[in-house]
Every structure is written in structure tokens, then in C-alpha cells.
Amino acid sequence: MTTVSATMHQAHLQQLECLLTLAEELHFGRTADRLGYSQSRVSQLIATLESRVGARLVERTSRRVGLTRIGAQFVTEVRPAYRSLQRTFDRARERAMRGALAELRIGFTGMVYEEITGTFRALHQQHGVAVHTHDLPLGSPFTALLDGEVDAVIAELPVHEPELTVGFRFPAQDQFVLVHADHGLADRDSLEVEELAGFDLLHRIGDAPHYWKAARTPPATPAGVAILSTAGITSIQQGLALAASGEHAMLVCRPLVEHHARADLRALPVRGLEATSQLGLIWRSDHRTLALTALAELLVDAELN
CATH class of the missing domain: 3.40.190.10 (Periplasmic binding protein-like II)
Structure with missing residues (x-):
């Protein structure tokens, strides 16, 4: 690892958060209150960051607190990246709290019809979940699902395996x-x-x-x-x-x-074979997520409409 890379990795997020907050408050006490730190902890974080950068970033006197020219430029450049990283963490935390995924892997043993892909688009637009389709062998609809290679399959019923759950049944076909x-x-x-x-x-x-x-x-x-x-x-x-x-x-x-x-x-x-062919959205019984439930609900809505 190069010296530059080592220095960058040692600039912890706490230090960057502290500097960006101080740049807004221009007051160590208010910065400490806002972050829930002591003033001495704020001073320590700023001093450590300055040591990593190799230059003074903050000017502090008995009357005022301000950024140095290098500090002001550093804040201007690092703030967008920090906010982008913060949004990424917030989205990940929100998905984790909902039990959702950034993507769903859906397996098919045949064609992906337009009616189904329309529901996939709605899932992405309304819930931020992208669907990636996987072709499955025509005579092996459940293996990839049981092995965890896909999150769900859309395959022909019936399904009798206790470890599999049918989350949605498509209209039966002749x-x-x-x-x-x-x-x-x-x-x-x-x-x-x-x-x-x-x-x-x-x-x-x-x-x-x-x-x-x-x-x-x-x-x-x-x-x-x-x-x-x-x-x-x-x-x-x-x-x-x-x-x-x-x-x-x-x-x-x-x-x-x-x-x-x-x-x-x-x-x-x-x-004699009227309404005897039916597709189902099938997932593992121990792997139901809110993303899969949302997909099933959208399929219900699409059928009703």
C-alpha cells in the first residue's frame, strides 16, 4: 500500500464528519453538541485529520473559529463525496430495515412475458428493487432456487416441497x-x-x-x-x-x-384440460423478504387491473 493510500484510509469518517460540521457551525461547542461529542473529542478529531492531511485546516483563536484556505478548499472538495457516501449508507440501512434487496434474481423455465416484465418495472420504480432474470433448465425448475442461486422462480405448478412457498398464483390457463x-x-x-x-x-x-x-x-x-x-x-x-x-x-x-x-x-x-396449467411465483419458505412480498402484491394488482 502506498503512503498516499495509507493516509487516505486513516482519515476516518468521524474526522471528516467533524470537520464538515465545524465548517457549518464555526464553533467547537455547537459542533460537539450536534455530534454528541465532548469539545476535547472534537479538537482531537480535527487535530488527527490535520496530521493526516499534513496541513492546518482550522484557525482557532479566543474570539473566532474559521477554516484556513487549505481547509476551505478541502471541505469544498470532500463534502459532495461524503454526502454521496452518507446517502449510500442511508439507502442500505433502509433496505436492511425493510428486509428488502437492491435486486431480486428471478429464474424462468420459459419465456418472460410482457405482463410479467411490466410488473418488474413497477417493482423497480416503486420500491427501488431491480430484477435480474435467469434462464433455468426446462425440466429443473426448483434446483437453482433450493441451492440459493436465485431468490425466486416463476414456474409451472404444482409445488409440493415443504421448503418452497407459492407467493402468487397466475391465472390458470387452458x-x-x-x-x-x-x-x-x-x-x-x-x-x-x-x-x-x-x-x-x-x-x-x-x-x-x-x-x-x-x-x-x-x-x-x-x-x-x-x-x-x-x-x-x-x-x-x-x-x-x-x-x-x-x-x-x-x-x-x-x-x-x-x-x-x-x-x-x-x-x-x-x-378436459381447461384451466389446468398455472404458473406460480415460488420462493424458499425460509427466505421470504419484503421485496418478494412487494413483487407478489404488484402481481396481484396487475391481475386486478
Whole structure:
């Protein structure tokens, strides 16, 4: 460490605060009262700072207290930096008292829709919390959350893990089956849920719980007829490509259909799977913060409006 750096580090904040207050009060007694120090402590802090700077900063006589020319210049230059540092500490203390974060790390297993990003902007504008999104493996929605790599995830329900909490449930959506545009059933207006037994449905690859994967790709129809699933996917785009190949089909929700319209794919509503797909804002039960609660409340407001 250089001598200059050592000197700067030794100029404690107390010394700077004392000099800046003295520059306003121009009176050792009033400065002491304002800071809650004794007058001798104020004199000691000023003398120590002068020793660090290497010059007299304050002129003191029996009749008046004033700054030297060097002292006045030093105060002018250091005051903005000190106030900026003070504001930074105040913001950090306020966030700590609220239990809030300067940022939230939110994981996604699919697209981040406009309705959700609008809520993220509101969270930043109203609460000063920035959201940073993280792409998660399609079939592993909870691992990063449980490992502490993200603060919350927006993923498909259900969630049965006791260590996870659903802070907000998005509106439930109908499910569709995506097939190639030339598929023999592509001209139908809709399908019955039992007809899923005639498709080879794509499943998610990952370490998600079995119950969660079964909710995405049911192993059988409600009547108990087995549903074939010979291929897995790790991303939505991979699923769309495989469905477009004509060899497989994929169950998807309405928002995905609306945001991924393609001429080579046909989305058929599945009767019996109405309002069965639902996203949730999920966080660790032992890591709920006011920032996460604020985000959940904003999502509620957005839904009501």
C-alpha cells in the first residue's frame, strides 16, 4: 500500500464528519453538541485529520473559529463525496430495515412475458428493487432456487416441497396440444383428453420431481389409457422443432400458443384440460423478504387491473 493510500484510509469518517460540521457551525461547542461529542473529542478529531492531511485546516483563536484556505478548499472538495457516501449508507440501512434487496434474481423455465416484465418495472420504480432474470433448465425448475442461486422462480405448478412457498398464483390457463400442420387431426377444432393416447407426447428432461413432470406430460389419460412419450426436451424451442417434425406432439398453455404462432404448427384445445396449467411465483419458505412480498402484491394488482 502506498503512503498516499495509507493516509487516505486513516482519515476516518468521524474526522471528516467533524470537520464538515465545524465548517457549518464555526464553533467547537455547537459542533460537539450536534455530534454528541465532548469539545476535547472534537479538537482531537480535527487535530488527527490535520496530521493526516499534513496541513492546518482550522484557525482557532479566543474570539473566532474559521477554516484556513487549505481547509476551505478541502471541505469544498470532500463534502459532495461524503454526502454521496452518507446517502449510500442511508439507502442500505433502509433496505436492511425493510428486509428488502437492491435486486431480486428471478429464474424462468420459459419465456418472460410482457405482463410479467411490466410488473418488474413497477417493482423497480416503486420500491427501488431491480430484477435480474435467469434462464433455468426446462425440466429443473426448483434446483437453482433450493441451492440459493436465485431468490425466486416463476414456474409451472404444482409445488409440493415443504421448503418452497407459492407467493402468487397466475391465472390458470387452458392446455393445447401442438401438432404438425399436416397432422391428420390438425383440421379439428379441438380434441378430447382421451385422444391424447394417440400421440407421442414430449416430456421435460431434468431433475424435477416426478409429480411435476407427470403434470406436464401425463403418463395416462383420465380413463387410464397409457400415453406414449419417447422423446425428451430441454427447451421450448427444441419442443417446437420436434413437434414441427410431425413425429411428436407437445402439451402447451395458451400464452405459449399466443407467443409462438407458427405456420407449420397447429394448436388444438384439449377438452378436459381447461384451466389446468398455472404458473406460480415460488420462493424458499425460509427466505421470504419484503421485496418478494412487494413483487407478489404488484402481481396481484396487475391481475386486478
